[in-house]
Amino acid sequence: xxIRNIAIIAHVDHGKTTLVDKLLAQSGAFREHQQVAERxxxxxxxxxxxxxxxxxxxxxxxxxxxxxNIVDTPGHADFGGEVERILNMVDGAIVLVDAAExxxxxxxxxxxxxxxxxxRPIVVVNKVDRGDARPDEVHxxxxxxxxALEATDEQLDFPxxxxxxxxxxxxxxxxxxxxxxxxxxxxxxxxxxxxxxxGEAPFAMVASxxxxxxxxxxxxxxxxxxxxxxxxxxxxxxxxxGSVVETGRLTKLLSFRGLDRVPVDEAQAGDIIAxxxxxxxxxxxxxxxxxxxxxxxxxxxxxxTLAMTFRINDGPLGGREGKKVTSRQIRDRLFRETEGNVxxxxxxxxxxxxxxxxGRGELQLGVLIEQMRREGFELTIGRPRVLxxxxxxxGEREEPMEEVLVDVxxxxxxxxxxxxxxxxxxxxxxxxxxxxxxxxxxxxPSRGLIGYHGEFLTDTRGTGIMNRxxxxxxxxxxxxxxxxxxxxxxxxxxxxxxYALFYLQERGTLFVDPGEKVYEGMIxxxxxxxxxxxxxxxxEKKLTNIRAAGKDDAMLLIPxxxxxxxxxxxxxxxxxxxxxxxxxxxxxxxxxxxxxxKRADRRAExxxx
Numbered sequence: 001x002x003i004r005n006i007a008i009i010a011h012v013d014h015g016k017t018t019l020v021d022k023l024l025a026q027s028g029a030f031r032e033h034q035q036v037a038e039r040x041x042x043x044x045x046x047x048x049x050x051x052x053x054x055x056x057x058x059x060x061x062x063x064x065x066x067x068x069n070i071v072d073t074p075g076h077a078d079f080g081g082e083v084e085r086i087l088n089m090v091d092g093a094i095v096l097v098d099a100a101e102x103x104x105x106x107x108x109x110x111x112x113x114x115x116x117x118x119x120r121p122i123v124v125v126n127k128v129d130r131g132d133a134r135p136d137e138v139h140x141x142x143x144x145x146x147x148a149l150e151a152t153d154e155q156l157d158f159p160x161x162x163x164x165x166x167x168x169x170x171x172x173x174x175x176x177x178x179x180x181x182x183x184x185x186x187x188x189x190x191x192x193x194x195x196x197x198x199g200e201a202p203f204a205m206v207a208s209x210x211x212x213x214x215x216x217x218x219x220x221x222x223x224x225x226x227x228x229x230x231x232x233x234x235x236x237x238x239x240x241x242g243s244v245v246e247t248g249r250l251t252k253l254l255s256f257r258g259l260d261r262v263p264v265d266e267a268q269a270g271d272i273i274a275x276x277x278x279x280x281x282x283x284x285x286x287x288x289x290x291x292x293x294x295x296x297x298x299x300x301x302x303x304x305t306l307a308m309t310f311r312i313n314d315g316p317l318g319g320r321e322g323k324k325v326t327s328r329q330i331r332d333r334l335f336r337e338t339e340g341n342v343x344x345x346x347x348x349x350x351x352x353x354x355x356x357x358x359g360r361g362e363l364q365l366g367v368l369i370e371q372m373r374r375e376g377f378e379l380t381i382g383r384p385r386v387l388x389x390x391x392x393x394x395g396e397r398e399e400p401m402e403e404v405l406v407d408v409x410x411x412x413x414x415x416x417x418x419x420x421x422x423x424x425x426x427x428x429x430x431x432x433x434x435x436x437x438x439x440x441x442x443x444x445p446s447r448g449l450i451g452y453h454g455e456f457l458t459d460t461r462g463t464g465i466m467n468r469x470x471x472x473x474x475x476x477x478x479x480x481x482x483x484x485x486x487x488x489x490x491x492x493x494x495x496x497x498x499y500a501l502f503y504l505q506e507r508g509t510l511f512v513d514p515g516e517k518v519y520e521g522m523i524x525x526x527x528x529x530x531x532x533x534x535x536x537x538x539x540e541k542k543l544t545n546i547r548a549a550g551k552d553d554a555m556l557l558i559p560x561x562x563x564x565x566x567x568x569x570x571x572x573x574x575x576x577x578x579x580x581x582x583x584x585x586x587x588x589x590x591x592x593x594x595x596x597x598k599r600a601d602r603r604a605e606x607x608x609x
Contacts, residue, residue: 002066003270004192005223007086009073009110010096011467015126019096019165020059020072024258026168026181027061027068058209058221058272060256063185069256069272073110083110085208085283085342088299089223089272092192093121094184095142099133099162103141105405105469112149117299122191123160124170124184132435135162135174159191195223195270203227203235204288205273206296207281210340216252216276220287225296227289229253229267229275235288237281238295245285251277282339304345304358305400305446305470308365308569309382310334311354313579315588316493316519321581322378327353330379333372344368358387360470362450366566373565373580380577380588381569386447389473398473400446403428405439406456408464413438415459423448424477445477446470451570483573486527489589493519494538502555504535510560511587512537521592523576525560534594563587575600 008020060069071090073083087093093114097107114121123142125135139160146156161184163170170184171177209221231253237245254261254274267273281287284298312318312327319325324333334346334355344365345358359365362384369381388399404425406416410432417427417440425444433439449468456466488508498514510525512518518537527533563571568578568585575597579586591597 003069003194003268004066004092004188005069005071005090005195005270005272006092006094006188006192007071007073007083007090007114008094008096009083009114009121010126011098011101011104011106015096015098015165017072019094019124019126019163020070022165022168022181023061023070023184024059027063027185058256058274059259060272061258063189066189067271068185068188071272083113085299087113087117087119088206088284089208091119091195092188093119094188095121095123096126096165097123097138097142098130099125099128099135099138100130101407101465102134102138103145105403105467108145108149109469111145115146115149115151115155120155120191121158122184122187123158124163125160126163126165128162128174129164129167134434159187161187197224197269198226199228199269201226202289202292203229203233204286204292204296205229205275206298207283207285207287210283212340213276218278218281219252219254219274219276220278220281221272221274222287223272224267224269226269228269229273231265234290235278236290236292237278238286238288238292240284240295240298242295246278246280247290248278250275283342303387304343304360305387306361306365306384307356307358307387308384309349309351309354310357310369311349311351311380311382311577313378313380313581314353315380315522315579315586315592317517317579317581317586318378321583322373323376325378330372330377331355333375333377337368341368361468362566362570366569369569369580370565373582376582378579378581380579382577382590383572383574384450384569386445388476391473397476399476401471401474402444402446402449403469403471404442404444404449405467405469406442406464407433407437407439408460410436410438412460412464413440416440416456416464419452419455419459420444420448422481423452424480443471443474445474445480448477448480451483454567454570483571484530486530486532487523487576487587487589488525488527489532489534489594490518490522490524490537491520491534491594492536492538496524496537497540498555498557499541500537500539501557504537505558507533507535510558511563513560514557519588519592521589521594521597523587523589 058069058071060067071086073086095111097103125138127133128135161170161172162174168181169178170181172183204226205222205224207220207222211219213219229250232249234249236247239245253264253267255264255267256272261274286295310330313325334357338344338346343360347356349356357365386400388397391398408416420442423444425442425448427440427442429441431439453466456464488504496512496514496516496518501510501514504510508526508528512524518524524537565585568587572578572587575590577588577590579588589597591600
């Protein structure tokens with residue numbers, strides 16, 4: 001059968017997964033009246049809750065006797081490692097751009113990777129049914145982007161469709177019939193070349209996706225680059241340096257049919273398949289026939305830019321909620337993650353029972369922590385820090401920089417410029433986008449953006465949109481001011497009491513409710529001043545035989561400020577940790593004992609001097 005392999009790439013929330021839903025439905029991949037969840041490709045609980053794609057996934061449809069393998073990719077920059085690997089498997093790409101938001105940073109990132117691989121993309125301007133759509137301007141923006149990314153003349157001559165993924169139609173002209181997606185199917189078959197492969201050479205494929213199955217064990221997905229794969233055939237696995245990792249057999253051969261993986265006896269060159277039966281193969285190893293002499297080339301992945309320390313939970317409440325609490329269990333889980341997620345690196349930390357985990361950004365590492373807590377792990381997480389490097393030519397210290405694109409109502413642009421300037425950001429561009437909005441472009445050190453997103457939403461009353469993209473390394477920008485307020489720290493173990501919290505709320509913003517378990521060294525709230533303050537949250541009212549009528553009833557508490565996991569990680573300072581358990585996210589000091597904290601402060605001061 002004729003084959004086409006395509007990836008759908010776009011900025012986050014521009015409608016990739018919704019479009020795939022409609023492609024599956026209109027190609028006949030679903031039975032009539034079959035109940036299918038919305039965004040059927042986002043099968044992971046976290047993906048459904050957050051409304052984003054985290055893991056790249058394959059599906060397949062048949063259109064006019066041509067099998068089209070479609071890879072749905074993440075749109076968030078933190079998961080760029082997934083996108084880079086996937087482009088190794090495909091010969092074409094559908095670039096989806098929102099008709100109102102236009103070209104955003106992640107669009108630039110994924111398109112740049114695709115153009116560098118020689119892919120000639122199809123551009124789909126999606127959501128043209130939006131009230132604020134500006135499809136013709138967006139078309140021009142896409143052309144300018146391709147030109148800026150040094151696209152070839154062939155790539156610049158891209159075909160374009162106007163579409164509404166939600167309504168399930170795509171047309172070559174804006175005022176077309178708006179009936180179905182047949183124009184997109186026909187364009188994929190005509191424009192995307194069939195895979196250029198050698199069907200007679202020995203079987204070989206590069207592993208691009210790794211996942212675990214309770215019944216099959218390790219399942220590796222990739223494109224058959226040459227030869228044919230057959231069930232139970234002997235294979236060997238080669239690393240990039242040519243060394244043999246293992247030998248084995250393909251006990252299971254799976255092909256994609258709609259949303260399902262179907263067992264097959266044979267797969268031809270050019271098809272995307274999943275194989276099982278190997279115990280050590282990982283990404284980006286080459287799985288091939290025994291007579292294969294050299295590994296296939298694999299795309300190098302951009303290095304991580306941010307690191308956090310993952311430690312055991314050694315607090316007084318440790319081990320009460322989670323089942324996986326030892327450093328060995330944490331270590332095994334983290335190293336297992338690195339096998340399937342090539343953008344994450346794990347190393348042993350200098351601290352005892354702790355590990356350094358490096359990745360692309362706060363969201364990527366936050367998703368890993370959330371997955372672990374749901375699996376029953378207990379952890380304490382240190383403050384994120386950026387990974388610097390030494391310039392190979394000048395020897396200067398360099399830090400990761402990010403391009404930040406902000407869409408904001410005009411009255412709030414001043415405060416955004418001021419805040420990002422304080423965080424060593426440089427304003428590169430400022431232009432009106434209509435409707436009283438402005439688009440600001442900054443170049444900001446990655447460490448200046450840690451913890452800024454919540455502040456940004458507060459400053460813009462929740463109306464601003466901020467997008468970030470790793471823009472390379474730049475000279476070290478010096479000290480950046482951190483959080484201005486100190487912490488309210490518990491000096492006792494027990495349960496927080498209403499009476500004590502009522503008087504403590506005068507000192508700042510509380511993070512806990514009455515009845516919550518607290519312990520010495522736990523952070524109860526944010527102090528209204530810049531210093532830390534030890535307080536007693538379990539202090540009861542002294543019992544006397546005098547009662548003032550109604551006075552106790554009037555002790556009203558302001559609802560506590562609750563932080564999500566990502567907000568907590570971005571909030572803490574260097575001497576603080578986030579305690580993560582299956583049931584709670586708490587903030588605490590690194591040293592729970594107040595005397596030990598003072599000694600650590602003195603040591604830090606003497607080292608700074």
